[in-house]
Amino acid sequence: MPAREQQNYFQLFGLAPGFAIDRDAVERKYRKLQALLHPDRHAASGGQQQRIAMRQSALVNEAYGVLMDDCARAGHLLQLQGIELNDETDTTADAGFLAEQMELRERLQELGECADPREAGAEAAQLSRQAAASAAQVCDGFSRAWQGGDWQAAREYLLKMKFIGKLNAAISDTVAGLRTEN
């Protein structure tokens, strides 16, 4: 089965592939590309040209979203190496990591049930910091593994990134819940 040619989003944005990213450069390039591809610019050139511009514009949007998001960018880097992750079946066997995630989840649940808003707020801030520290650690790990060409390790780090992303979303939800209750 011939695989669809994988578009290289780094190339599209004139960047060298890598996990570290210059967000300002991505932002500037994004505006520049979208200005070039704006449908109004192609209104005179007829339907065919306009359709091509629209497709390109959608591609640039997609690329922008991927490049600006840590998990998506890491996934794209692996994709470019021919490694696809399967969310349904891939998981981490790192028991220590899972135990830590479990503990953070337990603390988050207790926080949601905490009656004292000040105490809950302080605990939420601490959990966010801890999650941010974990995220920084796995991002750094991914970056090093990718640079070293250790795809297996990079894949493992990406899975952990996804867990932490979900945890962060859950923390945000809980914090939003605390605000609306008070």
Add this chain to the structure above:
Amino acid sequence: MSYGKKVLDHYENPRNVGSLDKDDPNVGTGMVGAPACGDVMKLQIKVNDDGVIEDARFKTYGCGSAIASSSLLTEWVRGKTLDEASKIKNVEIVEELSLPPVKIHCSVLAEDAIKAAIKDYHDKQSGGE
């Protein structure tokens, strides 16, 4: 998302939530996770001298289907031998809870968890003292 009746029942009244002493030699702990949902699942079994699971507990953080799958599984494995418990297949959970295709991985996770718990118990028994 709409969940089936049995999923909701287990989600709202989960059975056997809690923890067993993970350092107890008769307790096996299985810890698994699914990045798709960010689910983390811990399933523990306490095995008596006849090789029968006399207690099972779980803690799952994740979507309703993952919670229901692990809740159901703890009910099923109680009173079963390790051999019987290891033969439970995820499709049985899917059928019992009428899980939709996008939630099948939650039942896979539960099956992985009980297998991991049984393995942990065996490792403790053979490797330990």
